[in-house]
Amino acid sequence: MSPSPRPxxxxxxxxxxxxxIRTARPVRALQRVLxxxxxxxxxVLLLGVLVVVFSLATPRFLTAxxxxxxxxxxxxxxxxxxxxxxxxxxxxxxxxxxxxVGALAMLGAFIAQAGxxxxxxxxxxxxxGVLIGLVNGILTVYFKISSFIATLGVGIILSGAALGxxxxxxxxxxxxAALTNLxxxxxxxxxxxVWLALVFAGILLYVLEHTPFGRRLYAVGGSERVAFxxxxxxxxxxIAAFVGAxxxxxxxxxxxxxxxxxxxxxxxxxxxxxxxxxAFLGVTTYRPGYYNVPGAIVAIxxxxxxxxxxxxxxxxxWVQPIFNGAVLLLAVVTARAESRHVxxx
Amino acid sequence: xxxxxTSISKSFPGTRALYRVDLSVGAGEVRALLGANxxxxxxxxxxxxxxxxxxxxxxxxxxRRISALASPNEANALGIAVVHQESPLVDTxxxxxxxxxxxGYPTSRxxxxxxxxxxxxxxxxxxxxxxxxxxxxxxLLSPAERALVALAIALxxxxxxxxxxxxxxxxxxxxxxxxxxxxxxxxxxxxxxTPVLIVTHRLSELHGLATHVTVLRDGIVVHQAEAxxxxxxxxxRQIAGVEHNEPxxxxxxxxxxxxxxxxxxxxxxxxxxxxxxxxxAGKLIxxxxxxxxxxxxxxxxxxAAGGIGELPLLLSGAAARRGGALRVNGREISPHAxxxxxxxxxxxxxxxxxxxxxxxxxxxxxDNVVLPDARxxxxxxxxxxxxxxxxxxxxDVRPPSPDALFGSLSGGNQQKVxxxxxxxxxxxxxxxxxxxxxxxxxxxxxxxxxxxxAASAGLAVLLFSTELEQLVALCSRVLVLRDGAIATELxxxxxxxxxxTKWCYA
Numbered sequence: 001m002s003p004s005p006r007p008x009x010x011x012x013x014x015x016x017x018x019x020x021i022r023t024a025r026p027v028r029a030l031q032r033v034l035x036x037x038x039x040x041x042x043x044v045l046l047l048g049v050l051v052v053v054f055s056l057a058t059p060r061f062l063t064a065x066x067x068x069x070x071x072x073x074x075x076x077x078x079x080x081x082x083x084x085x086x087x088x089x090x091x092x093x094x095x096x097x098x099x100x101v102g103a104l105a106m107l108g109a110f111i112a113q114a115g116x117x118x119x120x121x122x123x124x125x126x127x128x129g130v131l132i133g134l135v136n137g138i139l140t141v142y143f144k145i146s147s148f149i150a151t152l153g154v155g156i157i158l159s160g161a162a163l164g165x166x167x168x169x170x171x172x173x174x175x176x177a178a179l180t181n182l183x184x185x186x187x188x189x190x191x192x193x194v195w196l197a198l199v200f201a202g203i204l205l206y207v208l209e210h211t212p213f214g215r216r217l218y219a220v221g222g223s224e225r226v227a228f229x230x231x232x233x234x235x236x237x238x239i240a241a242f243v244g245a246x247x248x249x250x251x252x253x254x255x256x257x258x259x260x261x262x263x264x265x266x267x268x269x270x271x272x273x274x275x276x277x278x279a280f281l282g283v284t285t286y287r288p289g290y291y292n293v294p295g296a297i298v299a300i301x302x303x304x305x306x307x308x309x310x311x312x313x314x315x316x317x318w319v320q321p322i323f324n325g326a327v328l329l330l331a332v333v334t335a336r337a338e339s340r341h342v343x344x345x
Numbered sequence: 346x347x348x349x350x351t352s353i354s355k356s357f358p359g360t361r362a363l364y365r366v367d368l369s370v371g372a373g374e375v376r377a378l379l380g381a382n383x384x385x386x387x388x389x390x391x392x393x394x395x396x397x398x399x400x401x402x403x404x405x406x407x408x409r410r411i412s413a414l415a416s417p418n419e420a421n422a423l424g425i426a427v428v429h430q431e432s433p434l435v436d437t438x439x440x441x442x443x444x445x446x447x448x449g450y451p452t453s454r455x456x457x458x459x460x461x462x463x464x465x466x467x468x469x470x471x472x473x474x475x476x477x478x479x480x481x482x483x484x485l486l487s488p489a490e491r492a493l494v495a496l497a498i499a500l501x502x503x504x505x506x507x508x509x510x511x512x513x514x515x516x517x518x519x520x521x522x523x524x525x526x527x528x529x530x531x532x533x534x535x536x537x538x539t540p541v542l543i544v545t546h547r548l549s550e551l552h553g554l555a556t557h558v559t560v561l562r563d564g565i566v567v568h569q570a571e572a573x574x575x576x577x578x579x580x581x582r583q584i585a586g587v588e589h590n591e592p593x594x595x596x597x598x599x600x601x602x603x604x605x606x607x608x609x610x611x612x613x614x615x616x617x618x619x620x621x622x623x624x625x626a627g628k629l630i631x632x633x634x635x636x637x638x639x640x641x642x643x644x645x646x647x648x649a650a651g652g653i654g655e656l657p658l659l660l661s662g663a664a665a666r667r668g669g670a671l672r673v674n675g676r677e678i679s680p681h682a683x684x685x686x687x688x689x690x691x692x693x694x695x696x697x698x699x700x701x702x703x704x705x706x707x708x709x710x711x712d713n714v715v716l717p718d719a720r721x722x723x724x725x726x727x728x729x730x731x732x733x734x735x736x737x738x739x740x741d742v743r744p745p746s747p748d749a750l751f752g753s754l755s756g757g758n759q760q761k762v763x764x765x766x767x768x769x770x771x772x773x774x775x776x777x778x779x780x781x782x783x784x785x786x787x788x789x790x791x792x793x794x795x796x797x798x799a800a801s802a803g804l805a806v807l808l809f810s811t812e813l814e815q816l817v818a819l820c821s822r823v824l825v826l827r828d829g830a831i832a833t834e835l836x837x838x839x840x841x842x843x844x845x846t847k848w849c850y851a
């Protein structure tokens with residue numbers, strides 16, 4: 001379909017007669033390596049550049065303490081980005097994840113305040129996340145509502161529920177110690193929640209790329225009709241994607257509650273866009289053109305490093321969103337310029 | 346008027362697409378441009394329509410000699426109209442609005458003059474003798490009507506005298522009866538003196554239409570003649586570039602190949618039918634009954650209005666059945682069965698629309714092939730590689746790389762991959778819905794020979810095709826579908842191109 005074949009596809013029949021082409025080959029190979037690197041790992045390169053620049057610019061950047069803080073603030077966003085990826089792979093949006101993380105944290109704090117222990121609190125949060133995922137999936141699959149609208153509606157309801165549970169207050173009393181220990185704990189100098197987020201990322205990576213379910217998920221996202229005709233239970237696959245998203249959001253909510261030791265009724269909604277920005281930015285990395293886990297993780301670290309470095313250099317508070325948005329647009333535009341096969345959104 | 350291309354060469358990095366190609370179309374001529382996928386046809390069409398510029402050569406358009414057309418707009422300005430396979434119509438706009446997207450809305454002080462728009466549109470369609478209601482939504486038009494509206498849009502873009510009308514595989518997505526209506530229109534334009542260049546894979550539709558034939562192979566003109574002077578069989582040889590190829594008849598397959606056949610199913614011990622259909626009913630289909638035994642290749646012919654598009658979907662569980670019974674391998678299939686259950690029972694469907702129903706363009710060849718049976722390949726990358734290697738070798742898929750994106754393959758290679766995908770699952774019944782639309786003659790041969798081979802090993806094949814020739818050449822019997830029911834069954838001596846045509850259209 002693409003009019004010009006790629007250079008690697010075929011060699012000109014008279015290439016051996018042409019000396020210029022022969023001498024040009026090593027140069028071309030190098031170009032190819034560079035173009036692959038730029039194509040698949042532009043964000044990694046950018047991350048490297050930022051780390052070097054910030055390290056040279058300020059001595060406070062490359063310290064253990066700074067990196068601990070930098071990473072631990074990203075554990076919750078990482079869970080939400082992973083949650084966003086699952087429905088995106090299946091060709092659906094879940095806009096409820098921001099409100100859901102706030103509502104679940106509030107639910108946990110509410111149960112704790114009412115005397116619940118760590119087990120009850122965590123079970124309720126996980127159960128709530130799975131339930132909302134199921135609702136999102138059923139609305140999308142059985143009621144055939146566009147997931148964009150269905151999950152937005154569910155999210156708005158959740159924001160009201162969170163306000164109701166809170167009674168307009170920040171809930172902080174009687175949060176189980178197991179949770180707060182999890183939030184403040186360290187292992188090898190890095191926050192426990194960061195390690196756990198990476199474990200969940202690893203699990204999701206494995207599920208998406210190495211299990212039949214993951215392949216079916218990509219197939220449904222590629223063409224639901226084709227997958228259906230190939231015998232895939234497309235409805236189940238989509239519902240499972242939403243349930244998985246709800247589960248990952250619940251994990252993020254547990255981390256958030258543990259880290260801050262309190263639940264704020266306004267928490268969550270503003271995490272939606274950073275999570276999606278990371279998922280979209282990830283499309284330019286690792287497996288260009290597809291939503292993928294390693295890409296999203298690199299994107300999260302990239303955005304966090306950018307914010308942290310600019311902060312240390314004394315940039316004003318409003319620079320972060322501008323930096324995030326600019327990086328997202330720049331990365332996607334560069335990736336498109338490099339490869340027309342990349343599709344985003 | 347007319348167009349002549351002289352000694353056109355064009356290369357892309359790594360490949361030579363065209364080499365010193367000469368081609369001319371004069372007034373009143375209809376030249377057919379033939380060639381396998383990748384032979385350079387599309388490149389030549391793109392050069393003639395101003396999308397690409399040739400590396401060498403020149404073009405004579407009317408009286409003007411130029412070295413290249415700089416853009417599609419320049420091509421239009423010089424009188425070259427191009428119609429592509431995909432009709433450029435928006436489903437949710439009316440015919441009049443669709444046409445206005447191209448020629449502009451008539452406005453007065455920024456407000457659309459709806460009455461003028463309707464009048465102009467009606468005039469335009471009348472000018473080319475096209476009978477379509479201008480208030481109909483694009484999505485509700487029949488395929489032939491869509492194609493005709495696209496033709497009107499293309500002709501309308503040419504402001505000066507018409508120097509050349511290029512039809513780029515326009516009929517590939519049309520059922521044969523619709524294509525007939527369409528080509529009749531083209532014939533009238535040609536009779537009025539319009540030079541026409543027609544690119545197609547269907548040789549049969551050229552009879553009585555084309556006056557000249559040009560065959561391209563690997564970017565070189567290998568054959569150039571008056572249409573009356575050559576027969577289809579020798580044209581196919583020219584296109585495929587093989588001198589001694591097995592003729593398209595019902596012969597036994599090559600036994601050496603059968604040893605490593607693709608179809609992994611086995612013949613049943615008893616002689617029970619593998620597919621039993623009784624009084625099947627859907628939207629258009631209301632009373633269809635037939636049976637199919639292992640080893641048979643049975644064709645189904647008919648017109649779109651008779652329900653030929655619906656029957657494959659009803660049989661495979663992709664559309665809801667309203668009545669009747671369906672048994673696969675003696676197993677009763679519930680009316681609410683999904684494709685998944687039918688695949689489990691041993692019935693697979695190769696759907697008509699390759700990119701919407703057949704394969705996933707954004708995934709690799711490998712991902713597409715293992716999709717129906719992903720569990721089997723879980724944690725067995727070596728098995729997956731071997732399976733793909735087998736499929737690629739047996740079906741001669743190009744490029745031979747399992748990681749190539751499905752969407753980047755040519756139509757013929759896409760269809761080969763999809764055929765392999767289903768055969769490797771080992772179904773008892775394989776239903777193929779128009780498997781050769783947009784598939785080049787060489788790939789067709791491969792597909793047919795693989796089908797014959799699988800059938801002789803015991804697979805039951807139900808072939809839906811809008812190309813009647815194919816049904817006659819490949820099938821032992823042909824069911825003709827009319828008004829939602831089977832009008833007749835043709836077999837043996839009664840199965841000829843003429844009899845099938847008569848039953849379909851009469």
